[in-house]
Amino acid sequence: MSATRVCALSDLEQDTALRVEVDGVAIAVVLDASGEVHAIGDTCTHGDISLAEGFVDGDTLECWAHGSAFSLRTGKPLNLPAYEPVPVFEVTIDGDDVLIDPNVKKDI
Incomplete structure (x- = not known):
């Protein structure tokens, strides 16, 4: 499968997840904030919560429910409970x- 158009670059708001x-x-x-576009799995690994509803801070996306922050570059959780x-x-x-092609994961 090839990459699929998910949105326009102009649809994205800085420091906001879609x-x-x-x-x-x-x-x-x-x-x-630096203009780089990231794509990570939207479901928090601690709970079945959409990460897109969370908070972007630098190169992290924080789950609004329990506060676990995930690196936008590696996908790794930076704190518990995830x-x-x-x-x-x-x-x-x-x-x-x-x-984005959901079958092509970034090499970390």
């Missing part, structure tokens, strides 16, 4: 299109 779904895979897409990472996906920008 939940998208590609082939049944929920993904949180984030435009960070201890399992979320997947991180490759992002391709083509003009104003943000493309």
Whole structure:
């Protein structure tokens, strides 16, 4: 499968997560303060909570329910109660299109 357009780059608000779904895979897409776009699994590994409803701080996305923060670069949790990472996906920008293939996880 190839990458799918999930949104326009202009649809993303800086330091705000956007939940998208590609082939049944929920993904949180984030435009960070430095202008880099990240895509991580949208479900907190501590609970069945959408990370896109959480808070972006630098290169982390914090779950609003229990406070676990996940690295946007590695998917690793940076504090408890979560201890399992979320997947991180490759992002391709083509003009104003943000493309993600949920079958291609980023090498960390």
